Amino acid sequence: MRLISSIALALGLVCAASGVQARDWATIKQSGTIVAASEGAYPPFNYFQGPKLTGYEIDVMDAVAKKLGLKVDWRALSFDALISSIRQDRFDVAIASHGITEERQKSVDFTNPHYCSGGQIVSKAGGPLKLADLHGKTVGVQLATTYADAAQKIAGVKEVKTYPKDTDALQALMGGRIDAWVSDRFVAKTAIAKNTSQGLKAGDMVFVERDAMILRKGNTELREQLNHALAELKADGTLKAISEKYLQEDITCSN
Incomplete structure (x- = not known):
């Protein structure tokens, strides 16, 4: 039942996302909210606890948004649809354990990795x-x-x-x-x-592999802001603490 409910909720979130467009940093900052997507079926990184999207990557994105003075408007859909949805400007960013590959870099831009x-x-x-x-x-x-x-x-x-x-x-x-x-x-x-x-x-x-957030190609200022926030979270120990909460070890990349 819990799995069925999670899928139903995820589909509902996707439907709610229709019409949302990826935006540049200035627009996002002015709105006070960043629209972020994940899968919700990949524990311990992103998954549903009842109706709530949670996991290591959800906490990381929430912490990044807080550093940037933003709230997160979450969306969820299947992993294989995330890259195409980013290309269709349905979200500002997605965080769902995308390994950085040359093939994927043809379609989307990556932030610096949040874990290895x-x-x-x-x-x-x-x-x-x-x-x-x-x-x-x-x-x-x-x-x-x-x-x-x-x-x-x-x-x-x-x-x-x-x-x-x-x-x-x-x-x-x-x-x-x-x-x-x-x-x-x-x-x-x-x-x-x-x-x-x-x-x-x-x-x-x-x-x-190194895993990172994905965003629309050419959305350079947003990528720079996300990278800056990730660097601060690594320096102040937040990423380490989130890692240990879900995985009992520090999974951030050494370099």
């Missing part, structure tokens, strides 16, 4: 944990992610199955429909801790 992570193999007890063990196996990933791209490049994998949400891929693993799941290492850590009865195990890292 990477893709990790997860399987049930006795399942494949090393890259070489994935030969002839079926791997589950979330659609339109860097994890999906990375899984396609693993030598010998029998099949890569994509799912609309990362939680769907996790459910497929626990249900025995796939042999392994590739996801963010912190998402994996949370899933393993929350599903102890499933005997989930963390395996090899597939790749390392």
